Amino acid sequence: MAAGEQDWKPGSFTKNFSWGPPANGLLELYESIRIGFDGKMEDVPREVFRQRVSQSGHSEYIPINFFLFNKSKNGVDHLIADDLVFQALTAAHTANFDRLALFALNFSYVGRWTGADAAQRRPALWANNYVSEKVAGEYGWSTKRISANDIQRFVEGNSRYKAKSARKLSTNLKYIYDIGHLSDFSSKRVERWWVDALFLALDRLIEDRELDGEHVPSERYGSLLTGSSFAQVAGARSLEKDLATKHLVTLYAACGGRERFSDEHVRERTELKIPDVQWFAANDNRPQGAVHPSNPRILKTIPRACAMLAKYAGFDVIDADELEAFDLQGFIRAHTQRALTRLKDANVTPTMSVEELMRLTRDK
Numbered sequence: 001m002a003a004g005e006q007d008w009k010p011g012s013f014t015k016n017f018s019w020g021p022p023a024n025g026l027l028e029l030y031e032s033i034r035i036g037f038d039g040k041m042e043d044v045p046r047e048v049f050r051q052r053v054s055q056s057g058h059s060e061y062i063p064i065n066f067f068l069f070n071k072s073k074n075g076v077d078h079l080i081a082d083d084l085v086f087q088a089l090t091a092a093h094t095a096n097f098d099r100l101a102l103f104a105l106n107f108s109y110v111g112r113w114t115g116a117d118a119a120q121r122r123p124a125l126w127a128n129n130y131v132s133e134k135v136a137g138e139y140g141w142s143t144k145r146i147s148a149n150d151i152q153r154f155v156e157g158n159s160r161y162k163a164k165s166a167r168k169l170s171t172n173l174k175y176i177y178d179i180g181h182l183s184d185f186s187s188k189r190v191e192r193w194w195v196d197a198l199f200l201a202l203d204r205l206i207e208d209r210e211l212d213g214e215h216v217p218s219e220r221y222g223s224l225l226t227g228s229s230f231a232q233v234a235g236a237r238s239l240e241k242d243l244a245t246k247h248l249v250t251l252y253a254a255c256g257g258r259e260r261f262s263d264e265h266v267r268e269r270t271e272l273k274i275p276d277v278q279w280f281a282a283n284d285n286r287p288q289g290a291v292h293p294s295n296p297r298i299l300k301t302i303p304r305a306c307a308m309l310a311k312y313a314g315f316d317v318i319d320a321d322e323l324e325a326f327d328l329q330g331f332i333r334a335h336t337q338r339a340l341t342r343l344k345d346a347n348v349t350p351t352m353s354v355e356e357l358m359r360l361t362r363d364k
Contacts, residue, residue, distance in 0.1 A: 008126040008161045009119040012061045014168040022179045025098040029067060032058045033088040037081065041089060041261045041303075046070060046077040046113055066123055067104050069204055070111035071211060077113040081261055082203035083196055090287050090301070095181050099193040100200065102180040106131050106233040107197075109204035111211060119162075121208075126155045127173060132232040141186040141236045148174040188238035190297040198248050199300065201230045203258050218253040225249065244298045247314070251290055254313035255306040266305040274312050286320035 019028050035056050036049035046064060053060040064070065068079045084104050087097050108124040122128070134154055139145045152170035155161045163169070184191075205224050206216050216224055225245070231237060254273075259265040290310040292298035302310055307317045 006122060006125055006160070007119050008129075008155065008158065008163075009117075009123070010126065010161075010163050010166075010169045011120065011123055012065055013124070013172060014163065014165070015061075016168075017059050017062055017172070019176070019179060025093070025095060025179050025181070026101050026176070027093050028059060029063055029101055030088050030093045030097055031056075032060070032063045033068070033085055036060075036063070036079070037085055037089060039089055041081045041086060043071075043073065043078045043080050046079055049079050065120065066108075066110065067101055068110065069207055070113040070116075071207060072113070080111075080203075080207060080258070082207075082258060083200040086261065086287075086303075087196055087301070095184070096191075096193040096196070098180040099182075099184055100196050102177065102182055102185075103193070103197040103234055104200060104204075105176070107201060107204065107229065109208050111207060121211075126158075126161060126169070128229055128233060129158070130154050130173075132229055135182075136232050136236075143177070143183040143186060146174065146177060146182070185235035188236045188240065190240050190244045190295065192299060192301075194234060194241065195244070195248060195298065195300050197234050198225070198230070198245065199252055201225060201228065201234070202249070202252050206257060218257070221253055221257075222246070222249045240295065240297075244292070244295060247292045247294070247298055248300065251292075251300060251302075251310060251313045251315055254309045255302060256309070260303055260306050263303075263305045266303070266309065270305075270308050274308055284320060287323070288320060289318040289323040290315040291318060292316075 019026065032053050035058060036053045037044050038052065049064060050060045053063070064079060067084065069082060071078055071080055084100060087100055091097070105124055106127050108122045108128045110121065110123055112121050130151060134150070135141060135143065135146060148167075148170040151173055152166045155166045155169065202221055202225060205228055206221075209216050209224075222245075235241075256262075256265055256269050259269075285304055287301040288304050288307055288310075290300045290302050290306075290313075292315050300315075301323065304320075310317050
């Protein structure tokens, strides 16, 4: 069923739920994911996740019904380990996680599970359409125009909304948008959370197609992303983001899609793609960073095992320590210096110094 034809059923999003003080952002969701997956990047049975989270005193239904992706494996409902889970398990809670989680809510692909009706496969289409049509389309990402009243008018004015009331949904959504930093989506720059969101979008889109028995070949990843609402709900559009998208889709495909989280699959893929390079398992399992030389803002955290595949895709790789304290300007300076050195070694005399080139490329 096309997204535009599906009913909008708010479900448990209209219930009272506690997200803690506003200063905590979406820490409640972050901690629920860490507890539910028990710190492991492995798909987990839905009931096991629920038990772990409920026993800890955290909210269980909002994460599994609106933020995570569900699929059946051997007749058992599971929650998949995708990039949202990866960020929760491998990094400290920051505003970047909150922005990524908001993207997951607005993108609204959560799969299906036993007993779920068709509308629960994309349970927040009311949020997806509000952001696409109003925030991105009409407001040009001026998030100051968002209010609970505005959200309520939007959903109640649409015949697809199937609920007696929209007030609780509207106040809940506005609150989450506030504490999750939706206002930051107005930036046209490539940022870390946006890069993660692109990978998460592909994780969800491919898994969603596979629910219907459709295998998506890697050469179709770009068109699959373009045909989705990714660009509408992932923040303000820009040429920089459009150019970055091509590089990131290449990286995603090179690393093997969601199989990037399997060391065994990555090892086999590395040996196939780069037979002259010996793959080895590192003692340090912290994620590394893949940076595209054309734009160091295109920085993606990847499993350490994917390092050689990232290099094969044209990315530079930085280790975990450098990733944690990544210095954008320092990285640009180092690359500029190396480029000038190569020119001098080739007997080409540069007309600008590193400092002059930095002034040209530095943010205004």
